[in-house]
Amino acid sequence: MQTFRPGQDGYAEEIAGFQTSVATQPAVVVAAESADDVVAAVKYAAEHELTVAVQATGHGLTAGTDGLLISTRRMTGVEIDAETARVEAGVRWGAVIEAAAKHGLAPLSGSSPDVGVVGYTLSGGFGLMARRFGRAADHVRAIDVVTADGELRTVTPGDDLFWALLGGRAGFGIVTALEFGLVPITELYGGGLYFDAADLPEVLRAWRTWAVAAPDELTTSIALVALPDLPFLPAPIRGKHVANVRIAYLGEDGDRLVEPLRTAAPVLLDTLKRLPYTDSGSIASDPPHPHPYHGTNATVEVLNDAMLAAVVEHAVPETVLIIDRLGGELARRPAAGAGWDSAAEFVVRALSVVEDDVDAIRRAHAKLFDALAPWSTGRLLPFLYGEHPAADLAATFPAGDRARLQQLKAKYDPAGRFG
Ligand SMILES: Cc1cc2nc3c(=O)[nH]c(=O)nc-3n(C[C@H](O)[C@H](O)[C@H](O)COP(=O)(O)OP(=O)(O)OC[C@H]3O[C@@H](n4cnc5c(N)ncnc54)[C@H](O)[C@@H]3O)c2cc1C
Structure with a gap:
């Protein structure tokens, strides 16, 4: 060491x-x-x-x-046994996706294969197949964790520490390994439809209607992104502010399912096709290089016209706005860990690159979320990015979960060693 x-x-x-x-x-x-x-x-x-x-x-x-x-970046062990994966604390999703594919399986990974399995799963883990299979946290079978007393323990469903870690993320111990279930998926229909942001009102309305009626096999989001004018991007979207509908569908009839969206407005680029799960990172194509960013979010139980109007009003190139459709298995399955509002139907996220004034970003994001406040039900921990005060993080948990987390914090980390 x-x-x-x-x-x-x-x-x-x-x-x-x-x-x-x-x-x-x-x-x-x-x-x-x-x-x-x-x-x-x-x-x-x-x-x-x-x-x-x-x-x-x-x-x-x-x-x-x-x-x-x-x-933990050197702790990169991955083992697959039957349909269970056991990974060490430093493993990224890409390594599990590759290893699982050799067994005809896939993990409940998210948009980026570069994200860490442990941090993602301890935040709940909202993945590309979430509406069909639920949160990554709901598939965890065992957690190896070092608690503040220096004990290495294995906790399993039913243990209070298991519940606190899965959703509470920080503050209860250092996870050294996770064991979780995989699903029998090798390919999917996925990619994106890109529209000009000028067509946002029509595209948002069409996406909302379509996403509300969608089967659980479909997990989808819409992202408003100002793309750089760089040669690696396809010409039709290079340097443009776009509305990008992202799709991961497990059914066979993807083209038929997506048809109503293709006529919502002129499509600049259509990348939808069948792809191996090993290429699932191409659906969102998250940036691979380190950068400074700040982000927050709000879960909502509806997405009405007034809310869509607020999103359109705040759709500026400086801010990436993403709306994810929740529901499906996320709504049915009781969360295995703390802090996930199963009744939420969508999550609206805002994210901006920090140039110099993070407070200006906070204020700009607050304007959008103040407008959505009448319909907001809470926030999701995984989509809080950049510096956030501890009280702000604690407020992401519903009051009941917060009280239980505080009790368990006093039990497992009485000196507040883990912050
Ligand atoms: C580009 C990008 C794409 C993303 N896509 C998704 C997505 O699709 N779905 C989703 O749900 N989330 C997504 N996220 C959010 C991501 O899941 C969280 O930010 C997660 O916390 C990242 O974990 P990490 O280990 O990679 O990061 P780190 O910054 O290394 O860790 C983040 C936090 O996780 C906790 N943690 C990490 N390792 C341990 C450990 N061994 N023991 C205890 N606690 C630990 C700690 O609190 C740590 O501060 C994305 C984030 C980014 C930046």
């Missing part, structure tokens, strides 16, 4: 992650290679009264640290 302190060679590289807007200056970084290393790091932190933070990929950072940072 290597350790790094400020000023030492390798320190900056070890703490560098995907999210670059969160300022972090750990007193010591432990580059863990095994669960034993994590145990040693947590015990060291207790002896030296340091807080403990953890980073796999840096996609989901919401706070910096000045204590001990456990870097």
